[in-house]
Amino acid sequence: MLTTGYQTIKNYHHHENHKSHHTHDRKTAAGGPEIESRGTRKIKVVRRVLDANDIMARKNRDFFKDQNVFVLNMMSSPGSGKTTTLEKTLAHIMPDIKSAVVVGDICTTNDADRLSKTGVPVVQINTDEFGGDCHLAAHVIEKSLQGLDFENIDLLIVENIGNLVCPAEFDIGEDARVVVLSVTEGEDKPAKYPLMFRVCDAVLLNKTDLLPYLDYDREAAIKYIQQVHPGMPVFEISARTEDGFEEWLDWLKESITAKLGR
């Protein structure tokens, strides 16, 4: 049945190429016995659904390499203290490391307003224009780069949408990924969102200044992180008091130097 069907298609294709016989062939194809045999043709595709994103991410990565810029993708759930961590981090590394920030939110420019006060160029992306997306995709990053002067940027930090699921799936062309996890969240977040903790290169365990007031089991949290991603560095910090920032900033500076050679 499948073969007969296929031949019908071939006939149809054939008359496309011989227009003078078009009417006759078409009649045969449409009116002949072949049309009675209905079949299904299986067509092998074997393509990644997110192919388009991967291609754009590669393009971004090449661009960042050309511009000699280190790109850090910061991810977390909402309310983990990502923006505060970023504000404090920028205050420490500027002006030695010339930085810029792309910040993604579904709505509002609140984060961009806060980050602008640090003096770095900030691009706000609101994904509601893109359908309220739960992550920043590579093409959205590409669009956001237009207003930035890469001559004067060594480090571009992308503050992704607050979400532990989707951003992990989308490569944006970054050099490193960090996830901010706060001690007001469950210890087992890494086990619940393994992909996020697999794709990241370091964890910032934030809000440690609150530990005396919580029943949080920090050893359990670290154990979960190490189960999902053995050997991944965990920096225990408080963005409020800047406790533990030294190790985190050293790691960041070393990562930048490793790429840029300075």
Next chain:
Amino acid sequence: MHEMGVAMQIIEIATASIPEDMKGARVERINLKVGKLSAIVPDSLGFCFEIAAKETQLEGAELVIEEIPVTARCKDCDNEWTIDSPVFSCSRCQSGSIELLSGRELDIDSIEVKED
């Protein structure tokens, strides 16, 4: 959470994969491979696909999702195993130096197009 975007990508790729000589034919089935580690909920994807496929060649097509387990290889002892809990160290030597072999797929394997 981004199942609608994924559904739209599936429609784009599937439509582009219909051979020249079958343009306009109805797509009856789309065979997908979805890794267990991918951030996709099959039920949500099916729901979004149904809506996104309306008034396209893919309207009413069946989305067949094959779930792919997470498998890994240990770089230290060459052990290969299936990961079924969020523990990513070697099941034999406990090394953390591992390579994922599968589980992150989000692939269109094939489409089935109605012939007439």
